[in-house]
Amino acid sequence: MTNPSHRxxxxxxxxxxxxxxxxxxxxxxxxxxxNRSWHVIAALPGSGKSLGIQDLVLRSGARKQATGITSLPxxxxxxxxxxxxxQALGVALCAAFGTVPSMxxxxxxxxLVKAMARAHVECIIIDDAQDLPLPHLAFLKELxxxxxxxxxxxxxxxxxxxxAIGDLVPFxxxxxxxxxxWRQFRRRMDAERPYCIIQGQTEEEMRHILTxxxxxxxxxxxxxRLHRWTKPIFTWLTHPxxxxxxxxxxxxxxxxxxxxxxxxxxxxxxxxxxxxTMLEATAELMILRRDEVVAIDDVLAEExxxxxxx
Amino acid sequence: xxxxxxxxxxxxxxxxxxxxARPEEWLGGIFLRCDEDNGWDSGTTMTTFVRALHLDKxxxxxxxxxxxxxxxxxxLAGWLAVSEQSLLxxxxxxxxxxxxxxxxxxxxxxxxxxxxxxxPACMAEGRMLRRSFLLPHVCCCSRHQxxxxxxxxxxxxxVPPKTGFAILDSLAQVSYEAGVLQKWxxxxxxxxxxxxxxxxxxxxxxxxxxxxxxxxxxxxxxxYDFFFSTGTLHALNQAxxxxxxxxxxxxxxxxxxxxxxxxxxxFSTAEKTSLGRLVEVLVSLRLSPDMIEAEEPxxxxxxxxxxxxxxxxPDCPHMRSNSTSCxxxxxxx
Numbered sequence: 001m002t003n004p005s006h007r008x009x010x011x012x013x014x015x016x017x018x019x020x021x022x023x024x025x026x027x028x029x030x031x032x033x034x035n036r037s038w039h040v041i042a043a044l045p046g047s048g049k050s051l052g053i054q055d056l057v058l059r060s061g062a063r064k065q066a067t068g069i070t071s072l073p074x075x076x077x078x079x080x081x082x083x084x085x086x087q088a089l090g091v092a093l094c095a096a097f098g099t100v101p102s103m104x105x106x107x108x109x110x111x112l113v114k115a116m117a118r119a120h121v122e123c124i125i126i127d128d129a130q131d132l133p134l135p136h137l138a139f140l141k142e143l144x145x146x147x148x149x150x151x152x153x154x155x156x157x158x159x160x161x162x163x164a165i166g167d168l169v170p171f172x173x174x175x176x177x178x179x180x181x182w183r184q185f186r187r188r189m190d191a192e193r194p195y196c197i198i199q200g201q202t203e204e205e206m207r208h209i210l211t212x213x214x215x216x217x218x219x220x221x222x223x224x225r226l227h228r229w230t231k232p233i234f235t236w237l238t239h240p241x242x243x244x245x246x247x248x249x250x251x252x253x254x255x256x257x258x259x260x261x262x263x264x265x266x267x268x269x270x271x272x273x274x275x276x277t278m279l280e281a282t283a284e285l286m287i288l289r290r291d292e293v294v295a296i297d298d299v300l301a302e303e304x305x306x307x308x309x310x
Numbered sequence: 311x312x313x314x315x316x317x318x319x320x321x322x323x324x325x326x327x328x329x330x331a332r333p334e335e336w337l338g339g340i341f342l343r344c345d346e347d348n349g350w351d352s353g354t355t356m357t358t359f360v361r362a363l364h365l366d367k368x369x370x371x372x373x374x375x376x377x378x379x380x381x382x383x384x385x386l387a388g389w390l391a392v393s394e395q396s397l398l399x400x401x402x403x404x405x406x407x408x409x410x411x412x413x414x415x416x417x418x419x420x421x422x423x424x425x426x427x428x429x430p431a432c433m434a435e436g437r438m439l440r441r442s443f444l445l446p447h448v449c450c451c452s453r454h455q456x457x458x459x460x461x462x463x464x465x466x467x468x469v470p471p472k473t474g475f476a477i478l479d480s481l482a483q484v485s486y487e488a489g490v491l492q493k494w495x496x497x498x499x500x501x502x503x504x505x506x507x508x509x510x511x512x513x514x515x516x517x518x519x520x521x522x523x524x525x526x527x528x529x530x531x532x533x534y535d536f537f538f539s540t541g542t543l544h545a546l547n548q549a550x551x552x553x554x555x556x557x558x559x560x561x562x563x564x565x566x567x568x569x570x571x572x573x574x575x576x577f578s579t580a581e582k583t584s585l586g587r588l589v590e591v592l593v594s595l596r597l598s599p600d601m602i603e604a605e606e607p608x609x610x611x612x613x614x615x616x617x618x619x620x621x622x623x624p625d626c627p628h629m630r631s632n633s634t635s636c637x638x639x640x641x642x643x
Binding site: 001018057058060062064065066067068069070095098099100101102107109114115118119123183 | 312313314315316317322323324325327328329330343347349350351354355357358388391392451529557623
């Protein structure tokens with residue numbers, strides 16, 4: 001049993017939760033991987049897209065053996081920012097393989113095709129794809145076409161993972177354009193689910209997450225029973241401030257920040273569980289005082305672990 | 311580190327495809343295998359390595375036989391996620407350091423060949439470039455009993471372009487007939503291929519070595535083996551002394567060396583004697599390592615299974631005088 005008077009500073013837990021959203025999201029990524037299909041996948045910012053991609057890559061079986069054999073079934077990169085040059089995307093894709101010597105762009109673009117074929121790449125995932133400019137999309141098409149052609153003949157899945165605003169899916173209108181490149185892109189998209197929006201957590205799904213949080217924070221809060229507050233938390237987190245598109249769903253980022261904030265507050269009060277006051281205060285901070293400007297006129301007190309005195 | 315998972319931070323700091331040193335492989339071969347496995351031009355890894363160390367262009371293949379102090383192998387070890395020791399073992403730095411009793415022996419002490427010598431059969435079996443191929447005066451593969459190759463005949467069938475100047479044209483003709491001298495690292499070419507015609511080194515002609523040459527080669531390798539496995543400066547000194555004594559006995563200062571020409575033999579001190587030159591003279595004089603080993607003093611030894619001592623008392627109740635055993639008197643009637 002933890003003694004509240006001698007507790008160490010509050011330690012937020014950083015773990016990946018395989019939530020219902022992640023199951024839906026990773027399920028689609030796996031579908032693209034195994035069927036070599038092309039999709040544009042959108043979800044609200046803060047849903048957990050990047051963490052989901054990272055988790056998928058970590059469990060994809062990528063490895064480098066000392067015998068020269070390297071396997072990288074899923075290549076995941078973030079879309080290069082502030083540049084429209086195709087080299088930027090090429091360099092980002094090369095970096096996914098590790099350290100690559102400097103070489104001119106023409107050599108590198110040829111090498112990249114060869115490297116992807118040799119490492120048995122089966123799926124390419126581009127995170128933050130809403131930022132991809134036309135030259136990057138054209139390069140992706142060229143790259144995958146080269147892999148599909150002789151001598152490699154490797155079909156590769158492609159997932160453009162983007163942040164969505166409301167029901168708008170990035171690229172849908174672009175790919176509907178009459179230009180040849182977009183027509184070619186459209187032809188390569190998956191026939192059944194070319195454009196997908198992954199929905200956030202429902203109230204019931206959120207209840208499971210809260211129960212999981214109870215387990216994760218059991219060491220610090222032996223009496224924690226978060227799931228009792230599912231209804232009010234869901235109501236707060238679907239407030240128009242946090243859910244401006246009125247999706248009626250909760251994002252993982254908002255939920256995690258809410259729970260961490262409430263637990264920190266409870267911890268400071270040496271409580272073993274959260275109560276209504278703490279949750280309301282946290283909700284007020286996140287909803288009503290979200291954009292409040294705070295004047296800082298003092299040194300912020302940081303919590304550092306205290307060394308135990310003998 | 312046999313396997314690197316993507317969760318390992320080493321994933322980002324290692325080359326896309328890793329290679330590891332094999333027993334008796336030469337460092338230059340590792341550079342080339344790394345190029346080949348990663349799909350890079352010949353010399354890409356070497357160039358990256360030289361740049362990482364800020365070395366000038368003088369760091370050539372010679373340095374890969376006996377790396378100087380400035381050639382830190384740690385960057386390469388990091389890119390391949392192998393130990394620095396395993397890379398050092400592909401050079402002769404450790405052996406030469408022990409032999410000359412200096413941490414960084416001068417490259418001239420080795421006088422290793424900088425020309426390209428490879429065995430086509432070893433190439434075909436797994437791109438194996440043995441470090442022994444770099445040893446001075448070694449010209450055969452002892453494993454396959456083939457002559458080492460280093461020149462491509464691709465230019466012999468070609469006619470050099472005419473310049474209009476007879477001397478230049480004849481020089482070009484001679485050059486074409488001599489063939490294309492291979493280089494370890496040729497930017498713009500595939501690794502392990504002729505830089506002119508692209509012929510794979512594994513497909514170079516396999517010329518069987520002359521039996522006499524193989525015998526001589528064994529004598530050369532026996533000397534290197536002796537110096538590298540057990541050699542110290544003392545052994546080097548003994549070899550130099552043995553050469554001097556032999557020359558005194560023969561009352562000659564010149565000998566017919568391995569190339570067939572007469573050469574005057576002058577050695578100053580063992581510390582300044584080139585190993586390649588010394589081995590050449592030793593083999594030319596038909597001396598063998600066991601002659602040095604025979605000169606080594608016998609090691610003093612004693613039994614360790616029983617404590618043996620003498621008693622100085624003439625009437626010792628336990629032992630007889632000058633006896634080596636205390637049981638001796640006890641057993642007397």
